[in-house]
Amino acid sequence: MKEILIIAKRELRGYFSSPVAFVFIVIFLLLSGFFTFMMANFFERGEANLQSFFMWHPWLYLFLVPAVGMRMWSDERRLGTIELLLTMPVTPWQAIVGKFLASWLIIGLALLLTFPLVITVNYLGNPDNGVIFASYIGSLLMAGAYLAISAMTSAMTRNQVVSFIVSVVLSLFLILAGWPPVTNLLVSWAQPWLVDGIAAFSVMTHFDSIQKGVLDSRDLLYFLSVMGFSLFTTSVIIRAHRAG
Protein backbone atom coordinates (compact mmCIF):
# COMPACT_ATOMS: atom_id res chain seq x y z
CA MET A 1 0.00 0.00 0.00
CA LYS A 2 2.80 2.37 0.93
CA GLU A 3 4.50 1.56 -2.34
CA ILE A 4 1.35 2.44 -4.29
CA LEU A 5 1.26 5.85 -2.63
CA ILE A 6 4.95 6.51 -3.27
CA ILE A 7 4.55 5.68 -6.93
CA ALA A 8 1.34 7.69 -7.23
CA LYS A 9 3.03 10.67 -5.60
CA ARG A 10 5.93 10.55 -8.04
CA GLU A 11 3.55 10.25 -10.95
CA LEU A 12 1.52 13.23 -9.78
CA ARG A 13 4.66 15.29 -9.45
CA GLY A 14 5.52 14.28 -12.99
CA TYR A 15 2.14 15.47 -14.22
CA PHE A 16 2.49 18.81 -12.56
CA SER A 17 6.10 19.41 -13.55
CA SER A 18 5.07 18.95 -17.17
CA PRO A 19 2.16 20.89 -18.68
CA VAL A 20 0.02 17.74 -19.02
CA ALA A 21 -2.06 18.19 -15.89
CA PHE A 22 -2.49 21.92 -16.37
CA VAL A 23 -3.44 21.63 -20.03
CA PHE A 24 -5.86 18.81 -19.32
CA ILE A 25 -7.65 20.69 -16.57
CA VAL A 26 -7.90 23.95 -18.49
CA ILE A 27 -9.09 22.30 -21.70
CA PHE A 28 -11.57 20.17 -19.83
CA LEU A 29 -13.04 23.21 -18.10
CA LEU A 30 -13.13 25.28 -21.29
CA LEU A 31 -14.69 22.57 -23.42
CA SER A 32 -17.24 21.49 -20.85
CA GLY A 33 -18.21 25.15 -20.38
CA PHE A 34 -18.49 25.65 -24.11
CA PHE A 35 -20.65 22.58 -24.67
CA THR A 36 -22.85 23.22 -21.66
CA PHE A 37 -23.59 26.86 -22.39
CA MET A 38 -23.23 27.18 -26.15
CA MET A 39 -24.31 23.83 -27.52
CA ALA A 40 -26.83 22.72 -24.92
CA ASN A 41 -28.20 26.15 -24.09
CA PHE A 42 -27.99 25.63 -20.37
CA PHE A 43 -29.80 28.86 -19.52
CA GLU A 44 -32.55 28.72 -22.12
CA ARG A 45 -33.60 25.25 -21.02
CA GLY A 46 -34.83 26.69 -17.77
CA GLU A 47 -34.33 23.34 -16.02
CA ALA A 48 -32.66 23.11 -12.65
CA ASN A 49 -30.30 20.25 -13.42
CA LEU A 50 -26.87 19.60 -14.85
CA GLN A 51 -27.90 17.22 -17.59
CA SER A 52 -26.66 19.57 -20.28
CA PHE A 53 -23.27 19.43 -18.55
CA PHE A 54 -22.95 15.69 -18.01
CA MET A 55 -24.33 14.63 -21.41
CA TRP A 56 -21.06 15.69 -23.06
CA HIS A 57 -18.73 13.83 -20.76
CA PRO A 58 -18.54 10.55 -22.69
CA TRP A 59 -17.40 12.53 -25.74
CA LEU A 60 -15.06 14.89 -23.92
CA TYR A 61 -13.35 12.02 -22.17
CA LEU A 62 -13.02 10.16 -25.43
CA PHE A 63 -10.12 12.43 -26.40
CA LEU A 64 -8.99 13.99 -23.17
CA VAL A 65 -8.54 10.86 -21.07
CA PRO A 66 -6.33 8.99 -23.58
CA ALA A 67 -4.27 12.19 -23.80
CA VAL A 68 -3.61 11.93 -20.07
CA GLY A 69 -3.05 8.18 -20.05
CA MET A 70 -1.07 7.66 -23.24
CA ARG A 71 2.32 8.19 -21.65
CA MET A 72 1.64 6.16 -18.54
CA TRP A 73 3.61 3.07 -19.59
CA SER A 74 4.84 3.93 -23.06
CA ASP A 75 7.16 6.55 -21.57
CA GLU A 76 8.49 4.10 -19.01
CA ARG A 77 9.31 1.74 -21.82
CA ARG A 78 10.73 4.36 -24.14
CA LEU A 79 13.01 5.83 -21.49
CA GLY A 80 13.91 2.48 -19.95
CA THR A 81 12.79 3.58 -16.48
CA ILE A 82 10.51 0.55 -16.37
CA GLU A 83 13.68 -1.42 -15.73
CA LEU A 84 14.39 0.70 -12.67
CA LEU A 85 10.83 0.63 -11.42
CA LEU A 86 10.34 -3.10 -11.71
CA THR A 87 13.68 -4.01 -10.15
CA MET A 88 12.73 -2.01 -7.06
CA PRO A 89 11.05 -4.01 -4.31
CA VAL A 90 7.55 -3.36 -5.65
CA THR A 91 5.17 -5.70 -7.42
CA PRO A 92 4.08 -4.82 -10.96
CA TRP A 93 0.55 -4.58 -9.65
CA GLN A 94 1.52 -1.88 -7.14
CA ALA A 95 3.17 0.08 -9.92
CA ILE A 96 0.15 -0.28 -12.19
CA VAL A 97 -2.32 0.80 -9.55
CA GLY A 98 -0.12 3.64 -8.30
CA LYS A 99 0.27 5.12 -11.76
CA PHE A 100 -3.40 4.66 -12.53
CA LEU A 101 -4.55 6.35 -9.33
CA ALA A 102 -2.35 9.37 -9.95
CA SER A 103 -3.84 9.97 -13.39
CA TRP A 104 -7.33 9.35 -12.12
CA LEU A 105 -6.77 11.93 -9.43
CA ILE A 106 -5.92 14.55 -12.07
CA ILE A 107 -9.21 13.87 -13.83
CA GLY A 108 -11.00 13.96 -10.49
CA LEU A 109 -9.43 17.30 -9.78
CA ALA A 110 -10.66 18.70 -13.10
CA LEU A 111 -14.11 17.42 -12.32
CA LEU A 112 -13.99 18.97 -8.86
CA LEU A 113 -13.14 22.33 -10.37
CA THR A 114 -16.53 22.41 -12.13
CA PHE A 115 -18.17 23.09 -8.73
CA PRO A 116 -19.22 26.64 -9.73
CA LEU A 117 -21.81 24.98 -11.97
CA VAL A 118 -23.35 23.24 -8.98
CA ILE A 119 -23.48 26.53 -7.11
CA THR A 120 -25.01 28.31 -10.11
CA VAL A 121 -27.72 25.78 -10.63
CA ASN A 122 -28.56 25.81 -6.93
CA TYR A 123 -28.68 29.57 -7.00
CA LEU A 124 -30.97 29.69 -10.03
CA GLY A 125 -33.35 26.95 -9.07
CA ASN A 126 -34.03 23.94 -6.95
CA PRO A 127 -32.11 21.01 -8.42
CA ASP A 128 -32.03 17.44 -7.11
CA ASN A 129 -28.55 17.44 -5.59
CA GLY A 130 -28.68 13.66 -5.17
CA VAL A 131 -28.90 13.31 -8.94
CA ILE A 132 -26.03 15.75 -9.39
CA PHE A 133 -23.90 13.85 -6.88
CA ALA A 134 -24.65 10.52 -8.57
CA SER A 135 -23.79 12.00 -11.94
CA TYR A 136 -20.44 13.20 -10.66
CA ILE A 137 -19.69 9.73 -9.32
CA GLY A 138 -20.79 8.22 -12.64
CA SER A 139 -18.63 10.64 -14.58
CA LEU A 140 -15.60 9.86 -12.42
CA LEU A 141 -16.15 6.13 -12.84
CA MET A 142 -16.51 6.51 -16.60
CA ALA A 143 -13.26 8.50 -16.75
CA GLY A 144 -11.64 5.71 -14.71
CA ALA A 145 -12.81 3.12 -17.21
CA TYR A 146 -11.39 5.11 -20.15
CA LEU A 147 -8.19 5.69 -18.23
CA ALA A 148 -7.71 2.01 -17.50
CA ILE A 149 -8.10 1.34 -21.21
CA SER A 150 -5.45 3.98 -21.93
CA ALA A 151 -3.17 2.37 -19.36
CA MET A 152 -3.57 -0.90 -21.20
CA THR A 153 -2.86 0.55 -24.65
CA SER A 154 0.10 2.53 -23.32
CA ALA A 155 1.63 -0.71 -22.06
CA MET A 156 1.36 -2.20 -25.54
CA THR A 157 3.72 0.22 -27.24
CA ARG A 158 6.53 2.63 -26.56
CA ASN A 159 4.92 5.04 -29.02
CA GLN A 160 2.55 7.54 -27.41
CA VAL A 161 0.71 8.34 -30.64
CA VAL A 162 -0.14 4.71 -31.28
CA SER A 163 -1.18 4.35 -27.66
CA PHE A 164 -3.47 7.39 -27.98
CA ILE A 165 -5.15 6.26 -31.19
CA VAL A 166 -5.77 2.67 -30.10
CA SER A 167 -7.19 3.89 -26.83
CA VAL A 168 -9.55 6.36 -28.57
CA VAL A 169 -10.78 3.63 -30.89
CA LEU A 170 -11.46 1.19 -28.04
CA SER A 171 -13.23 3.86 -26.01
CA LEU A 172 -15.25 4.92 -29.04
CA PHE A 173 -16.45 1.36 -29.40
CA LEU A 174 -17.58 1.39 -25.77
CA ILE A 175 -19.57 4.53 -26.48
CA LEU A 176 -21.11 3.55 -29.79
CA ALA A 177 -22.30 0.13 -28.59
CA GLY A 178 -24.92 1.89 -26.52
CA TRP A 179 -25.36 5.23 -28.29
CA PRO A 180 -29.04 5.62 -29.31
CA PRO A 181 -28.37 6.47 -33.00
CA VAL A 182 -26.37 3.26 -33.31
CA THR A 183 -28.66 1.06 -31.27
CA ASN A 184 -31.67 2.36 -33.22
CA LEU A 185 -29.90 1.33 -36.39
CA LEU A 186 -29.13 -2.10 -34.99
CA VAL A 187 -32.70 -2.71 -33.91
CA SER A 188 -33.87 -2.67 -37.52
CA TRP A 189 -32.00 -5.88 -38.35
CA ALA A 190 -31.03 -7.61 -35.08
CA GLN A 191 -33.02 -9.23 -32.29
CA PRO A 192 -33.78 -6.79 -29.46
CA TRP A 193 -32.09 -9.05 -26.89
CA LEU A 194 -28.89 -8.97 -28.94
CA VAL A 195 -28.99 -5.19 -29.21
CA ASP A 196 -29.55 -4.93 -25.47
CA GLY A 197 -26.75 -7.39 -24.87
CA ILE A 198 -24.32 -5.30 -26.89
CA ALA A 199 -25.56 -2.11 -25.29
CA ALA A 200 -24.86 -3.59 -21.87
CA PHE A 201 -21.16 -3.34 -22.76
CA SER A 202 -21.46 0.36 -23.43
CA VAL A 203 -20.47 3.14 -21.05
CA MET A 204 -23.46 5.11 -22.40
CA THR A 205 -26.03 2.67 -21.08
CA HIS A 206 -24.54 2.70 -17.60
CA PHE A 207 -23.70 6.37 -17.48
CA ASP A 208 -27.24 7.25 -18.57
CA SER A 209 -28.76 5.11 -15.90
CA ILE A 210 -26.54 6.66 -13.22
CA GLN A 211 -27.50 10.12 -14.46
CA LYS A 212 -31.07 9.33 -13.51
CA GLY A 213 -29.87 9.54 -9.95
CA VAL A 214 -29.62 5.92 -8.86
CA LEU A 215 -26.22 4.40 -8.14
CA ASP A 216 -27.28 0.90 -9.15
CA SER A 217 -24.82 -1.83 -8.17
CA ARG A 218 -24.94 -3.19 -11.72
CA ASP A 219 -23.65 0.10 -13.11
CA LEU A 220 -20.96 0.36 -10.45
CA LEU A 221 -19.98 -3.21 -11.12
CA TYR A 222 -19.76 -2.50 -14.83
CA PHE A 223 -17.32 0.40 -14.46
CA LEU A 224 -15.27 -1.37 -11.83
CA SER A 225 -14.97 -4.46 -13.99
CA VAL A 226 -13.88 -2.46 -17.03
CA MET A 227 -11.17 -0.94 -14.85
CA GLY A 228 -10.25 -4.25 -13.26
CA PHE A 229 -10.12 -6.06 -16.57
CA SER A 230 -8.06 -3.38 -18.32
CA LEU A 231 -5.58 -3.05 -15.48
CA PHE A 232 -5.25 -6.80 -15.25
CA THR A 233 -4.59 -6.93 -19.01
CA THR A 234 -2.00 -4.19 -18.47
CA SER A 235 -0.17 -6.44 -16.03
CA VAL A 236 -0.34 -9.35 -18.49
CA ILE A 237 1.06 -7.17 -21.27
CA ILE A 238 3.88 -5.89 -19.07
CA ARG A 239 4.75 -9.40 -17.99
CA ALA A 240 4.71 -10.66 -21.59
CA HIS A 241 6.87 -7.77 -22.67
CA ARG A 242 9.45 -8.50 -19.99
CA ALA A 243 9.50 -12.18 -20.84
CA GLY A 244 10.42 -11.20 -24.43
Next chain:
Amino acid sequence: MIKVRNLKKHFGPKVAVNGVSFTIERGEVLGFLGPNGAGKSTTMRMITGFIPPSEGEIKIGEFDMLKNPIAAKRLIGYLPENAPSYADMSVHGFLSFAAELRGLSGDANKRAVARAIEMCFLEPVLHQSIETLSKGYRHRTCFAQSIIHDPAVLILDEPTDGLDPNQKHEMRTLIRRMGEKKAIIFSTHILEEVEAVCSRAVIIDRGQIVANGTPRELKMRSDQAGAVTLRLLDGSAAAVKSKIDQISAVARSIVLSESPVAVRAFPRQKESGDEVSRALGEMASKERWKVQELRIEEGRLDEVFRGITLPDNKKEETKK
Protein backbone atom coordinates in the same frame (compact mmCIF):
# COMPACT_ATOMS: atom_id res chain seq x y z
CA MET B 1 25.54 -14.00 -1.97
CA ILE B 2 24.59 -14.42 -5.62
CA LYS B 3 24.09 -17.91 -6.92
CA VAL B 4 23.11 -18.47 -10.51
CA ARG B 5 22.57 -21.92 -11.94
CA ASN B 6 22.11 -22.92 -15.55
CA LEU B 7 20.51 -19.64 -16.55
CA LYS B 8 18.96 -19.63 -20.02
CA LYS B 9 17.00 -17.07 -21.98
CA HIS B 10 15.53 -17.30 -25.45
CA PHE B 11 13.83 -14.48 -27.30
CA GLY B 12 11.74 -16.41 -29.77
CA PRO B 13 14.11 -18.69 -31.61
CA LYS B 14 17.08 -16.58 -30.58
CA VAL B 15 19.15 -17.79 -27.66
CA ALA B 16 20.54 -14.83 -25.74
CA VAL B 17 21.87 -16.63 -22.66
CA ASN B 18 22.65 -20.31 -22.77
CA GLY B 19 23.41 -22.02 -19.49
CA VAL B 20 25.28 -19.53 -17.33
CA SER B 21 26.27 -20.59 -13.80
CA PHE B 22 28.40 -18.87 -11.19
CA THR B 23 28.53 -17.94 -7.51
CA ILE B 24 29.74 -14.74 -5.88
CA GLU B 25 30.32 -14.13 -2.21
CA ARG B 26 30.60 -10.93 -0.25
CA GLY B 27 33.95 -9.31 -0.83
CA GLU B 28 34.11 -10.33 -4.46
CA VAL B 29 33.94 -8.12 -7.52
CA LEU B 30 33.06 -10.04 -10.64
CA GLY B 31 33.79 -8.45 -14.01
CA PHE B 32 31.58 -9.39 -16.93
CA LEU B 33 33.34 -9.24 -20.26
CA GLY B 34 32.14 -10.19 -23.70
CA PRO B 35 31.55 -8.84 -27.18
CA ASN B 36 28.44 -6.83 -28.06
CA GLY B 37 25.35 -8.97 -27.95
CA ALA B 38 27.03 -11.69 -25.88
CA GLY B 39 24.26 -11.69 -23.29
CA LYS B 40 25.78 -9.67 -20.45
CA SER B 41 22.89 -7.27 -20.03
CA THR B 42 20.34 -10.05 -20.45
CA THR B 43 22.03 -12.04 -17.68
CA MET B 44 22.01 -9.00 -15.41
CA ARG B 45 18.36 -8.31 -16.15
CA MET B 46 17.51 -11.83 -15.09
CA ILE B 47 19.57 -11.60 -11.90
CA THR B 48 17.86 -8.35 -10.94
CA GLY B 49 14.45 -9.83 -11.61
CA PHE B 50 13.54 -7.56 -14.51
CA ILE B 51 13.08 -10.39 -16.98
CA PRO B 52 12.20 -13.95 -16.03
CA PRO B 53 14.68 -16.61 -17.21
CA SER B 54 13.49 -19.27 -19.63
CA GLU B 55 15.24 -21.78 -17.43
CA GLY B 56 17.52 -21.82 -14.41
CA GLU B 57 17.80 -20.65 -10.81
CA ILE B 58 18.76 -17.35 -9.24
CA LYS B 59 19.42 -16.92 -5.54
CA ILE B 60 20.20 -13.61 -3.90
CA GLY B 61 21.32 -14.18 -0.34
CA GLU B 62 18.89 -16.75 0.90
CA PHE B 63 16.05 -15.65 -1.38
CA ASP B 64 15.03 -17.16 -4.67
CA MET B 65 14.42 -14.44 -7.25
CA LEU B 66 11.59 -16.34 -8.89
CA LYS B 67 9.75 -17.46 -5.75
CA ASN B 68 10.38 -14.48 -3.51
CA PRO B 69 11.19 -11.55 -5.79
CA ILE B 70 10.45 -8.71 -3.39
CA ALA B 71 12.77 -9.98 -0.64
CA ALA B 72 15.47 -10.72 -3.21
CA LYS B 73 15.15 -7.30 -4.86
CA ARG B 74 15.54 -5.55 -1.51
CA LEU B 75 19.13 -6.83 -1.35
CA ILE B 76 20.07 -5.57 -4.79
CA GLY B 77 21.16 -2.22 -6.12
CA TYR B 78 21.00 -2.02 -9.90
CA LEU B 79 22.41 0.33 -12.50
CA PRO B 80 20.78 -0.66 -15.80
CA GLU B 81 22.48 -0.23 -19.14
CA ASN B 82 22.24 3.39 -20.38
CA ALA B 83 21.37 4.57 -16.86
CA PRO B 84 17.67 5.42 -17.24
CA SER B 85 16.08 7.93 -14.87
CA TYR B 86 12.93 10.03 -14.68
CA ALA B 87 13.82 13.02 -16.81
CA ASP B 88 11.18 15.28 -15.31
CA MET B 89 12.52 15.03 -11.75
CA SER B 90 15.33 16.87 -10.05
CA VAL B 91 18.37 14.87 -8.95
CA HIS B 92 17.36 15.28 -5.34
CA GLY B 93 13.74 14.36 -6.00
CA PHE B 94 14.74 11.27 -7.93
CA LEU B 95 17.10 10.00 -5.25
CA SER B 96 14.60 10.67 -2.53
CA PHE B 97 11.97 8.75 -4.52
CA ALA B 98 14.34 5.80 -4.94
CA ALA B 99 15.12 5.83 -1.23
CA GLU B 100 11.42 5.89 -0.39
CA LEU B 101 10.74 2.89 -2.59
CA ARG B 102 13.59 1.18 -0.77
CA GLY B 103 11.66 1.69 2.43
CA LEU B 104 13.64 4.65 3.76
CA SER B 105 11.49 7.50 5.04
CA GLY B 106 11.96 10.60 7.17
CA ASP B 107 15.45 11.08 8.58
CA ALA B 108 16.78 7.80 7.21
CA ASN B 109 15.75 8.96 3.75
CA LYS B 110 17.53 12.30 4.14
CA ARG B 111 20.67 10.61 5.40
CA ALA B 112 20.70 8.05 2.59
CA VAL B 113 20.23 10.73 -0.06
CA ALA B 114 22.96 12.91 1.43
CA ARG B 115 25.36 9.98 1.55
CA ALA B 116 24.71 8.98 -2.06
CA ILE B 117 25.09 12.58 -3.21
CA GLU B 118 28.43 12.84 -1.49
CA MET B 119 29.71 9.52 -2.82
CA CYS B 120 28.75 10.35 -6.41
CA PHE B 121 29.77 14.03 -6.36
CA LEU B 122 26.32 15.28 -7.26
CA GLU B 123 26.24 18.44 -5.12
CA PRO B 124 26.64 20.87 -8.03
CA VAL B 125 23.51 19.57 -9.82
CA LEU B 126 21.36 18.70 -6.84
CA HIS B 127 18.32 20.74 -7.79
CA GLN B 128 18.75 20.61 -11.52
CA SER B 129 16.18 18.71 -13.56
CA ILE B 130 17.60 15.42 -14.81
CA GLU B 131 16.77 16.13 -18.45
CA THR B 132 19.14 19.10 -18.44
CA LEU B 133 22.09 17.13 -17.05
CA SER B 134 25.10 16.09 -19.09
CA LYS B 135 25.41 12.40 -19.89
CA GLY B 136 28.04 11.74 -17.24
CA TYR B 137 25.98 13.39 -14.52
CA ARG B 138 22.89 11.48 -15.59
CA HIS B 139 24.92 8.31 -15.33
CA ARG B 140 26.13 9.23 -11.86
CA THR B 141 22.60 10.06 -10.76
CA CYS B 142 21.40 6.62 -11.76
CA PHE B 143 24.40 5.06 -10.07
CA ALA B 144 23.64 7.01 -6.90
CA GLN B 145 20.17 5.49 -6.98
CA SER B 146 21.68 2.00 -7.03
CA ILE B 147 23.70 2.49 -3.84
CA ILE B 148 21.15 4.55 -1.96
CA HIS B 149 20.11 1.73 0.39
CA ASP B 150 23.66 0.42 0.85
CA PRO B 151 22.75 -2.92 -0.72
CA ALA B 152 24.60 -6.16 -0.12
CA VAL B 153 24.54 -6.91 -3.85
CA LEU B 154 25.37 -4.45 -6.60
CA ILE B 155 24.73 -5.13 -10.26
CA LEU B 156 26.25 -2.49 -12.52
CA ASP B 157 25.83 -2.60 -16.28
CA GLU B 158 28.71 -0.61 -17.76
CA PRO B 159 29.12 1.75 -14.79
CA THR B 160 31.94 3.78 -16.33
CA ASP B 161 30.24 4.36 -19.67
CA GLY B 162 30.20 8.06 -20.50
CA LEU B 163 32.30 9.21 -17.55
CA ASP B 164 35.32 11.46 -17.91
CA PRO B 165 38.75 10.01 -17.03
CA ASN B 166 38.69 11.46 -13.50
CA GLN B 167 35.23 10.12 -12.83
CA LYS B 168 36.16 6.74 -14.32
CA HIS B 169 38.98 6.62 -11.84
CA GLU B 170 36.69 7.63 -8.96
CA MET B 171 34.16 5.03 -10.01
CA ARG B 172 36.77 2.27 -10.08
CA THR B 173 38.07 3.25 -6.68
CA LEU B 174 34.52 3.31 -5.35
CA ILE B 175 33.68 -0.10 -6.78
CA ARG B 176 36.86 -1.60 -5.41
CA ARG B 177 36.22 -0.11 -1.99
CA MET B 178 32.59 -1.20 -1.88
CA GLY B 179 33.64 -4.60 -3.14
CA GLU B 180 35.29 -5.31 0.20
CA LYS B 181 31.91 -5.65 1.85
CA LYS B 182 29.49 -6.35 -0.98
CA ALA B 183 29.06 -8.80 -3.79
CA ILE B 184 29.40 -6.84 -7.01
CA ILE B 185 28.90 -7.74 -10.65
CA PHE B 186 29.81 -5.21 -13.26
CA SER B 187 30.13 -5.36 -17.00
CA THR B 188 32.57 -3.37 -19.05
CA HIS B 189 34.27 -3.17 -22.41
CA ILE B 190 37.37 -1.58 -20.89
CA LEU B 191 39.77 -4.37 -20.13
CA GLU B 192 42.14 -2.36 -17.92
CA GLU B 193 39.16 -1.80 -15.67
CA VAL B 194 38.94 -5.51 -15.05
CA GLU B 195 42.54 -5.66 -13.94
CA ALA B 196 42.14 -2.59 -11.78
CA VAL B 197 38.93 -3.55 -10.02
CA CYS B 198 37.90 -7.21 -10.27
CA SER B 199 38.78 -10.06 -8.04
CA ARG B 200 37.39 -12.37 -10.71
CA ALA B 201 36.41 -12.02 -14.33
CA VAL B 202 34.10 -13.95 -16.56
CA ILE B 203 34.10 -13.80 -20.34
CA ILE B 204 30.74 -14.44 -21.96
CA ASP B 205 30.39 -15.21 -25.63
CA ARG B 206 27.19 -16.07 -27.46
CA GLY B 207 25.38 -16.63 -24.18
CA GLN B 208 27.96 -18.92 -22.61
CA ILE B 209 30.75 -18.47 -20.12
CA VAL B 210 33.92 -19.20 -22.04
CA ALA B 211 36.44 -18.16 -19.39
CA ASN B 212 36.28 -17.67 -15.65
CA GLY B 213 39.17 -16.79 -13.35
CA THR B 214 41.17 -14.05 -11.67
CA PRO B 215 42.47 -11.40 -14.10
CA ARG B 216 45.92 -12.93 -13.55
CA GLU B 217 44.78 -16.40 -14.48
CA LEU B 218 43.05 -15.10 -17.57
CA LYS B 219 46.14 -13.26 -18.68
CA MET B 220 48.13 -16.46 -18.32
CA ARG B 221 46.05 -17.86 -21.15
CA SER B 222 47.67 -15.44 -23.52
CA ASP B 223 50.21 -16.86 -25.99
CA GLN B 224 52.71 -14.30 -24.80
CA ALA B 225 52.23 -15.04 -21.11
CA GLY B 226 55.42 -16.22 -19.40
CA ALA B 227 57.60 -15.31 -22.39
CA VAL B 228 60.78 -13.47 -21.51
CA THR B 229 61.90 -10.49 -23.55
CA LEU B 230 65.56 -9.55 -23.61
CA ARG B 231 66.73 -6.24 -25.08
CA LEU B 232 70.43 -5.50 -25.56
CA LEU B 233 72.30 -2.35 -26.43
CA ASP B 234 74.58 -4.09 -28.94
CA GLY B 235 75.48 -7.55 -30.29
CA SER B 236 74.02 -9.63 -33.09
CA ALA B 237 70.52 -10.95 -32.92
CA ALA B 238 71.25 -14.29 -34.59
CA ALA B 239 74.08 -15.10 -32.18
CA VAL B 240 72.00 -14.18 -29.16
CA LYS B 241 69.09 -16.23 -30.40
CA SER B 242 71.18 -19.34 -30.97
CA LYS B 243 72.61 -19.04 -27.43
CA ILE B 244 69.17 -18.65 -25.94
CA ASP B 245 67.82 -21.65 -27.82
CA GLN B 246 70.33 -23.81 -25.98
CA ILE B 247 68.68 -23.12 -22.60
CA SER B 248 66.74 -26.24 -21.70
CA ALA B 249 63.68 -24.48 -20.29
CA VAL B 250 63.21 -22.49 -23.51
CA ALA B 251 60.88 -24.01 -26.07
CA ARG B 252 61.60 -21.54 -28.84
CA SER B 253 62.55 -17.94 -29.33
CA ILE B 254 61.91 -15.22 -31.86
CA VAL B 255 63.83 -12.15 -32.88
CA LEU B 256 61.75 -9.02 -32.31
CA SER B 257 64.30 -6.62 -33.76
CA GLU B 258 67.81 -6.92 -35.21
CA SER B 259 69.33 -3.75 -33.96
CA PRO B 260 69.10 -2.93 -31.21
CA VAL B 261 68.79 -6.61 -30.42
CA ALA B 262 65.51 -7.79 -28.96
CA VAL B 263 64.73 -11.48 -28.54
CA ARG B 264 61.72 -13.13 -26.94
CA ALA B 265 62.10 -16.59 -25.42
CA PHE B 266 59.08 -18.80 -24.80
CA PRO B 267 59.34 -21.23 -21.89
CA ARG B 268 58.22 -24.87 -22.20
CA GLN B 269 55.61 -24.20 -19.52
CA LYS B 270 53.99 -20.79 -19.11
CA GLU B 271 54.57 -20.94 -15.36
CA SER B 272 58.32 -21.30 -15.77
CA GLY B 273 58.89 -17.76 -16.98
CA ASP B 274 60.90 -17.04 -13.81
CA GLU B 275 63.25 -19.88 -14.51
CA VAL B 276 63.90 -18.73 -18.07
CA SER B 277 64.41 -15.19 -16.93
CA ARG B 278 66.93 -16.28 -14.35
CA ALA B 279 68.79 -18.41 -16.90
CA LEU B 280 68.84 -15.51 -19.34
CA GLY B 281 70.21 -13.21 -16.67
CA GLU B 282 73.02 -15.59 -15.88
CA MET B 283 73.79 -16.07 -19.54
CA ALA B 284 73.89 -12.32 -20.12
CA SER B 285 76.42 -11.74 -17.37
CA LYS B 286 78.54 -14.70 -18.56
CA GLU B 287 78.50 -13.47 -22.16
CA ARG B 288 78.92 -9.81 -21.11
CA TRP B 289 75.83 -8.65 -22.99
CA LYS B 290 74.85 -5.10 -22.27
CA VAL B 291 71.32 -5.66 -21.06
CA GLN B 292 68.87 -2.85 -21.51
CA GLU B 293 65.78 -4.76 -20.42
CA LEU B 294 64.87 -8.22 -19.17
CA ARG B 295 61.19 -8.73 -18.61
CA ILE B 296 58.66 -11.52 -18.12
CA GLU B 297 55.53 -10.88 -20.17
CA GLU B 298 52.35 -11.05 -18.11
CA GLY B 299 50.15 -11.66 -21.08
CA ARG B 300 47.54 -9.25 -22.23
CA LEU B 301 43.86 -9.43 -21.50
CA ASP B 302 42.80 -7.98 -24.83
CA GLU B 303 44.74 -10.71 -26.59
CA VAL B 304 43.07 -13.39 -24.51
CA PHE B 305 39.71 -11.75 -25.08
CA ARG B 306 40.22 -11.68 -28.81
CA GLY B 307 41.55 -15.22 -28.87
CA ILE B 308 38.49 -16.52 -27.07
CA THR B 309 35.70 -14.53 -28.63
CA LEU B 310 36.68 -14.14 -32.27
CA PRO B 311 35.72 -16.82 -34.78
CA ASP B 312 38.79 -18.77 -35.97
CA ASN B 313 39.14 -17.17 -39.41
CA LYS B 314 39.15 -13.67 -37.90
CA LYS B 315 41.83 -14.69 -35.41
CA GLU B 316 44.25 -15.43 -38.23
CA GLU B 317 43.58 -12.01 -39.73
CA THR B 318 44.36 -10.11 -36.55
CA LYS B 319 47.58 -12.06 -36.07
CA LYS B 320 48.79 -10.87 -39.42
